Every structure is written in C-alpha cells, then in structure tokens.
Amino acid sequence: MNERDLLQAGFRYALSLRPAPGEADDLVQEAWLRLHRARGRVRDQALLFRAIRNLFIDHYRRERLVVFEPLDSVAETADGAPLLDDRVTLDDLKAPLEALRSEEREALFLNVVEGYTAQEIADLTERPRGTVLSLIHRAKRKLREALTSESDDTPLIEPGMLRR
Amino acid sequence: MRELDSLIKAHYRRQRLTEDRVEAILERAKPGRASERVWYLRVAALAAVLVAGFVFTHLHLIERDLTTRVLAEIAMNHNKRLAVEVAAADYDELQAAMDRLDFPIRPPAELRADYELIGGRYCSIHGKLAAQVKLRARDTGRLLTLYATGLTPELAKISRQETVHDDVRIKMWSEGGVFFGLADGI
Numbered sequence: 001m002n003e004r005d006l007l008q009a010g011f012r013y014a015l016s017l018r019p020a021p022g023e024a025d026d027l028v029q030e031a032w033l034r035l036h037r038a039r040g041r042v043r044d045q046a047l048l049f050r051a052i053r054n055l056f057i058d059h060y061r062r063e064r065l066v067v068f069e070p071l072d073s074v075a076e077t078a079d080g081a082p083l084l085d086d087r088v089t090l091d092d093l094k095a096p097l098e099a100l101r102s103e104e105r106e107a108l109f110l111n112v113v114e115g116y117t118a119q120e121i122a123d124l125t126e127r128p129r130g131t132v133l134s135l136i137h138r139a140k141r142k143l144r145e146a147l148t149s150e151s152d153d154t155p156l157i158e159p160g161m162l163r164r
Numbered sequence: 165m166r167e168l169d170s171l172i173k174a175h176y177r178r179q180r181l182t183e184d185r186v187e188a189i190l191e192r193a194k195p196g197r198a199s200e201r202v203w204y205l206r207v208a209a210l211a212a213v214l215v216a217g218f219v220f221t222h223l224h225l226i227e228r229d230l231t232t233r234v235l236a237e238i239a240m241n242h243n244k245r246l247a248v249e250v251a252a253a254d255y256d257e258l259q260a261a262m263d264r265l266d267f268p269i270r271p272p273a274e275l276r277a278d279y280e281l282i283g284g285r286y287c288s289i290h291g292k293l294a295a296q297v298k299l300r301a302r303d304t305g306r307l308l309t310l311y312a313t314g315l316t317p318e319l320a321k322i323s324r325q326e327t328v329h330d331d332v333r334i335k336m337w338s339e340g341g342v343f344f345g346l347a348d349g350i
Contacts, residue, residue, distance in 0.1 A: 004186050004190075007181060007186050007188070007190070008180055008181060011179065011180070012179050015176070015179050016176075021179075025181065028181070029185075029189050030194075032189055032193060033189070033193055036193040080167070083167055083173065084167070084168055089176065090171065090174055090175050093171055093172065093175050095293060097172070097175065108172065109172075109176065112169045112172045112173060113172065113173050113176045113177075128185045140168060143168060143172075144168060147168075147171075
C-alpha cells in the first residue's frame with residue numbers, strides 16, 4: 001500500500017472514530033506527522049491505525065467525552081439478518097452510522113470495511129474479543145433498525161437518541 | 165434487496181481526503197522539513213561526542229603533563245649527582261636513618277639483587293617528600309638513582325613506563341603504595 005492509500009485508509013478509520021470529516025482529517029494528519037517524526041516513514045497500516053487511535057483516546061480523555069456503558073452480555077455476529085430494502089441509499093446510512101457509539105462504529109468499520117477478525121480488533125483496541133463481537137452485533141442491529149424504520153418512513157431511532 | 169455490510173463498505177469507500185489534503189500532509193511530512201527530531205538527535209549525539217572527546221583529551225593532557233613534570237624532576241635530580249647524605253649498606257639501615265619518610269623505600273627483590281645500595285638523601289617528587297637512593301650496578305659499576313615516594317592519587321595516574329628524558333633513561337612504576345623512579349644516565 002503506498003502512502004496515499006495509507007492516508008486514505010487512515011482517514012476512513014479516523015472517520016469511524018470521529019464522523020466529522022474535519023476532526024478525522026486532523027486526527028490522520030497529526031498521527032501521520034508524529035509517525036514520520038518518530039520513524040522517518042509510514043508503511044504499516046496497523047501502526048497508523050494505532051497512532052490514530054491513541055490520538056483519539058488522548059483527545060477524548062482531555063475533553064472527558066469517553067462514555068463507558070455495560071455491554072450486551074450476549075456476543076454474536078451471525079447475521080442471518082434480513083436484507084435491506086432496495087430503497088435504502090448511502091445517504092440514509094450516514095445519520096444512523098454517526099449516531100452509533102464510537103466504539104461500535106470503530107469495531108464495525110474494522111470488521112466490515114477493513115476485514116479485521118474479532119481477535120485482531122480486540123488486539124488493536126485492547127478489548128476482550130467477546131466485547132468486540134458484542135459491539136459489532138449491536139452496531140449492526142441499531143443500523144438495521146434505523147434503516148428499516150427509515151424505509152418505512154417511521155423512524156424507530158433518531159440520530160440524537162443513540163449515544164455516541 | 166441490499167446487504168448491510170455492502171452498504172457500509174460503499175459508504176466508507178466514498179469517504180476520501182481530497183488530493184490537495186493528501187498533498188499537504190505528505191508535503192509536511194517530507195524529511196527535509198519534518199525530521200527535526202532526527203536532527204536534534206544528531207546534533208545531541210555530535211555534542212556528546214565532542215564533549216567526551218574534549219574530556220578525554222583534557223584528561224590525557226593532564227596525565228601527560230604530570231608525567232612530563234615528574235620525568236623532568238627525576239632527570240634534573242639525577243643529573244645534579246648530589247652526594248648521599250646517609251651512607252647505608254642495607255635498606256633497613258637507610259630506612260632507619262631517613263625516619264621522616266612515611267613509606268617503605270625497599271625496592272623489588274630483583275633490583276636489590278642487581279644493584280648495590282650506596283646511600284640516600286631526602287628530595288621531593290611532585291611536591292611530596294621523597295627518598296633519592298644511590299645505587300651501583302653490580303655488573304658494570306654504573307651509578308643509578310632510585311626515587312621513592314608515597315603513592316598519591318595523582319602519581320597513581322602515571323602509567324608504568326620506561327622512557328628517556330634529558331639524556332636520562334627513566335623507568336617509573338608503582339607498587340605496594342610506593343611510587344618508584346629509576347634513573348640511569350645514558
């Protein structure tokens with residue numbers, strides 16, 4: 001993966017942590033420059049993701065925005081879930097995705113977009129594997145509920161109702 | 165019907181930094197501009213090497229200066245060829261006569277075997293009270309001078325060596341808490 005592709009991957013990962021493009025841009029830029037100063041070059045996506053994540057955690061700790069909640073005790077990802085209606089568009093996904101908690105969105109992104117296994121996500125995020133599975137499961141359930149209700153024009157979950 | 169995963173992938177694939185932003189970030193990270201820390205480390209390493217070199221050189225010069233001064237003292241005293249103040253046939257007798265000395269002036273056994281003791285007198289080496297002992301080589305009859313003084317931390321810095329200074333062959337060493345210098349005119 002060349003530097004440009006790495007930067008784009010880093011940006012998408014940063015978006016999974018901070019959905020606002022400006023903040024994600026800041027995160028990836030700062031992580032990139034820090035890695036460059038420390039190592040001279042950035043080649044490893046896992047390293048870039050970790051740097052972005054560390055910056056994100058630092059930022060959140062400073063702002064005291066980290067919210068810890070008890071997670072579902074049942075961990076599952078098996079979707080066997082119904083397909084979405086064809087009328088659902090990418091634009092419909094944006095708000096429910098942003099309404100997810102950051103740890104749900106992060107786990108979902110790493111699993112679905114980057115293809116990380118639950119164990120790899122657990123290693124990166126330093127969470128138990130069961131917790132990661134639960135996060136992914138819950139994120140998908142919330143999205144599915146939101147998208148289904150939107151397509152029915154009777155939203156079950158408004159963006160502001162879900163904790164981020 | 166659509167699959168949720170496909171929708172999520174498509175959503176993120178659509179998210180991209182603009183080319184301008186990518187260029188700007190890569191430009192800021194270019195080695196010539198962004199590797200300040202590396203340069204700081206290089207400068208610090210160079211400074212450390214320079215300081216270490218300076219200290220080493222300084223210490224070396226101090227030791228060389230000290231050695232040169234002691235060599236000069238021994239050579240000068242030897243060349244004066246002053247007569248002994250205390251004639252003695254053995255070292256116990258000499259030690260007893262030179263009772264101001266606070267160190268044993270008995271040289272190593274091989275030196276005692278090769279050289280006959282004539283006598284001694286007080287002198288000083290590097291500002292410290294010392295014994296100047298006159299010896300005669302048993303085989304050639306040459307007169308040599310043995311200098312002895314209590315070992316100080318400074319004199320201990322002088323390494324064991326044999327050299328020629330002002331036409332005098334001088335051997336210096338330390339043992340048993342005593343600093344010795346044996347001078348032999350060339």
